[in-house]
Amino acid sequence: MSYELDGQEIATDEEGYITNLSEWTPELGAVIAKAEEVEMDEEHWAVVNFLRDYYEEYQIAPAVRVLIKSIKKSMGPEVGNNKYMYELFPYGPAKQACKIAGLPKPTGCV
Amino acid sequence: MEDGVKKFLYVNRKAPYGTIYALESLEVVLIGAAFDQDVSLAFLDDGVFQLVKSQDTKDIGVKNFSPTFRALGDYEVTKLFVEKESLDERGLTADDLQEIMWEDEDEDYAEKPSIRIISRTEMADVMSDQDVILSF
Numbered sequence: 001m002s003y004e005l006d007g008q009e010i011a012t013d014e015e016g017y018i019t020n021l022s023e024w025t026p027e028l029g030a031v032i033a034k035a036e037e038v039e040m041d042e043e044h045w046a047v048v049n050f051l052r053d054y055y056e057e058y059q060i061a062p063a064v065r066v067l068i069k070s071i072k073k074s075m076g077p078e079v080g081n082n083k084y085m086y087e088l089f090p091y092g093p094a095k096q097a098c099k100i101a102g103l104p105k106p107t108g109c110v
Numbered sequence: 111m112e113d114g115v116k117k118f119l120y121v122n123r124k125a126p127y128g129t130i131y132a133l134e135s136l137e138v139v140l141i142g143a144a145f146d147q148d149v150s151l152a153f154l155d156d157g158v159f160q161l162v163k164s165q166d167t168k169d170i171g172v173k174n175f176s177p178t179f180r181a182l183g184d185y186e187v188t189k190l191f192v193e194k195e196s197l198d199e200r201g202l203t204a205d206d207l208q209e210i211m212w213e214d215e216d217e218d219y220a221e222k223p224s225i226r227i228i229s230r231t232e233m234a235d236v237m238s239d240q241d242v243i244l245s246f
Binding site: 054057058059060062063065066069070073107 | 137140141143144173174175177178180181184185219
């Protein structure tokens, strides 16, 4: 599969994660979110941006419990809890948010 | 020690690049961290090169995964034992290694160092204290 942005085709793996991480832009993030049927609001973007910062710093996408723990610390327990995070990203906050953020699937995710 | 919790030691003996051992070891550690075991890492022989700071892999065309060691604290992996003799034999000192910290939630997120440099004799004690040893 692939995404289309401004007439350009963006290659992905069979699960829809983009293969060239440097092709990501917020506009592409919005296209992927649409394909995932996630309506992005401020909090979705905060999680996506958090993931991108985490990847930039540590070169990995964090496991879901690490993500939720870190979000809890940086954005507070109202956002950083399982229930809320799954409301934002129904197919798994790490898995789905990473896809929208243009990152690889988190290590250890099957 | 809680029931069902075992002491796991991942032993790293190889240089970070050139073979896949170092990266595979780190990935297994990250995946295994989900099982809430008591995990330690040991670095000896050429394995000590994995922790050297300011790694730059641009010219060899592979990913520099050394920043990932700094994420281990988030996965509650906070014990990185480095053998002093292995450092000495390679002309390395503690100052050549990157700083790896973990945050202690029980002490208001106080930052504590994860790397502990120990002697060969102490390393033997660490090893004999384990339930499971995985060598890479």
